[in-house]
Amino acid sequence: MESRLEQQPVNYKISCTGLSKSFGNNNNKVDVLATMDLHVKENEFLVILGPGQSGKSTLFRIMAGMETPSTGTVTIDGKKVTGPGPEIGFVFQRYTLFPWKTVLGNVEMGPKLRGLAKNERREVAQHYIDLVGLKGFENHYPHQLSGGMKQRVSIARAYANNPKIMLLDEPFGQLDAQTRILMEQETIRIWEAEKRTVCFVTNNIEEAVYLGDRIVTLDGKLPGKLSHVYEVDLPRPRDFTDLEFLKLRQKITDESQLVL
Numbered sequence: 001m002e003s004r005l006e007q008q009p010v011n012y013k014i015s016c017t018g019l020s021k022s023f024g025n026n027n028n029k030v031d032v033l034a035t036m037d038l039h040v041k042e043n044e045f046l047v048i049l050g051p052g053q054s055g056k057s058t059l060f061r062i063m064a065g066m067e068t069p070s071t072g073t074v075t076i077d078g079k080k081v082t083g084p085g086p087e088i089g090f091v092f093q094r095y096t097l098f099p100w101k102t103v104l105g106n107v108e109m110g111p112k113l114r115g116l117a118k119n120e121r122r123e124v125a126q127h128y129i130d131l132v133g134l135k136g137f138e139n140h141y142p143h144q145l146s147g148g149m150k151q152r153v154s155i156a157r158a159y160a161n162n163p164k165i166m167l168l169d170e171p172f173g174q175l176d177a178q179t180r181i182l183m184e185q186e187t188i189r190i191w192e193a194e195k196r197t198v199c200f201v202t203n204n205i206e207e208a209v210y211l212g213d214r215i216v217t218l219d220g221k222l223p224g225k226l227s228h229v230y231e232v233d234l235p236r237p238r239d240f241t242d243l244e245f246l247k248l249r250q251k252i253t254d255e256s257q258l259v260l
């Protein structure tokens, strides 16, 4: 049987090479991603910043093997991605919890599907429930939780599958400003406790500067084209009012003015 992952030279955790995506046919073709090269290092926190409709989610779906690129390839650990797999944990903007399952039931779903024994999967689920700060809420149902708490469950659920890579697609877009800041702080705390390669999509410049080791911006005018790359050399925890933080935020704002 053909392997879902084909061996490629190993350099980066994730490598997107010559990636492009168009939908539709010749009469009605929509170019969503222009030819793109993007490489992500192991344990890096990469932020992809771009306006609505710039192809961010499409890029993520291709990285996760949920969508086939029109041209180019994605490799993980040097192996070509040809379909979805356990290497990747996904957290979406919309809450995707099972409403009929408790917090514990949602988080232990992945380990259960992987065939872990009951006591083992309980242990794994409890570890991540504790990590995201939901100790005591194990038996609550999604409708009993706030938006921020639901996204914590989504993050715990993704981590419980032990993926090497976490893709977070505007996970805090639906939260109020204060909860969002709290969740950004939590995201960094969790990432520092359990290092993973993280790719995080947002349209919020402040959020990008707070979170990223590196920020790549997508051009809003040309479909899905990488515009700028910023190495964020600010110590953590970052301070939204720090002068260097504000300078970088302004620089990205200025350079994105034409495209955001």
Ligand SMILES: Nc1ncnc2c1ncn2[C@@H]1O[C@H](COP(=O)(O)OP(=O)(O)OP(=O)(O)O)[C@@H](O)[C@H]1O
Pocket (backbone or CB within 6 Å): 023, 024, 030, 032, 050, 051, 052, 053, 054, 055, 056, 057, 058, 059, 203
């Ligand atoms: N399956 C599809 N068929 C046709 N067009 C699609 C499909 N998926 C996405 N698109 C189009 O691709 C473009 C980019 O969508 P995408 O969701 O990737 O952008 P985005 O940057 O994540 O947007 P947002 O921030 O608004 O979620 C949109 O114009 C969208 O309509």
